[in-house]
Amino acid sequence: MRLSFIILWSLCPFFLLSWTQERVNGDSGAGLHWCTSRVNIWLNEDGSSKISGGKDLDALRTAMDVWNSVECNHPELVEVGLTQDRDKHGKGTPARNFIVWRTRDEWEQAGYSFSALAMTTLWYDPGSGRVYKGTMEFNDTQNWSVGTPVTGTDVWNTASHEFGHFIGMDHSKDPNATMYPYTGGHDMVKRDLNNDDINGICSIYSKPYKDCSDNGCGCTNGSGSISMGMVALLLLILLVFVLRSKAGEY
Numbered sequence: 001m002r003l004s005f006i007i008l009w010s011l012c013p014f015f016l017l018s019w020t021q022e023r024v025n026g027d028s029g030a031g032l033h034w035c036t037s038r039v040n041i042w043l044n045e046d047g048s049s050k051i052s053g054g055k056d057l058d059a060l061r062t063a064m065d066v067w068n069s070v071e072c073n074h075p076e077l078v079e080v081g082l083t084q085d086r087d088k089h090g091k092g093t094p095a096r097n098f099i100v101w102r103t104r105d106e107w108e109q110a111g112y113s114f115s116a117l118a119m120t121t122l123w124y125d126p127g128s129g130r131v132y133k134g135t136m137e138f139n140d141t142q143n144w145s146v147g148t149p150v151t152g153t154d155v156w157n158t159a160s161h162e163f164g165h166f167i168g169m170d171h172s173k174d175p176n177a178t179m180y181p182y183t184g185g186h187d188m189v190k191r192d193l194n195n196d197d198i199n200g201i202c203s204i205y206s207k208p209y210k211d212c213s214d215n216g217c218g219c220t221n222g223s224g225s226i227s228m229g230m231v232a233l234l235l236l237i238l239l240v241f242v243l244r245s246k247a248g249e250y
């Protein structure tokens, strides 16, 4: 059985297509996507308590570059600055995208599983699938690591996976893909993308979305943000993705 499985895959490379796009939970089934060419992201200045010297934030920047360097049309992930904001709902700034390491208390209060490494949450229009805001939260009770050799849970590895969600990718069945949902200890295979991930992001943004060209949607301002009024008008739904630590299942 194993041999026939391998032969099938080697003869039919198109079966290797494993990536998927995040979808609206609802009737429309629309694929999630950004309309902006730049997704502006704030980084919480505290980073992880486990990493010193700002190397945790540098690893986030590296992971952004991994996706930005894919040579096809897709939104660019742009760091716009550091923030002290820890509020997921961004008081006064409803469309602020930001990344934060959560303390044990914060993680518990949010009701997240402690086996989860990180959570990416997207706010989107359930009709069109247009994404308006995203946050990425890291579980600071994990043993975070930067650089090589990897001595714990690698920030770059985890962030590359989460930025895939941020930009519109769902999980892949390809165990070598960055968007594969499981990871083992000291994993760094997800740091860089493989062809499955690249095919995914390029396919998702290969054609224009109708809702991105509608007048008045505010989608061509390149700011990645919308007004308070627009947020109030739209029925926005959260979609939460989790990268869980399941050593041995990789």
Ligand SMILES: [Zn+2]
Residues within 6 Å of the ligand: 161, 165, 171, 180, 181, 241, 242, 243
């Ligand atoms: Zn995931």
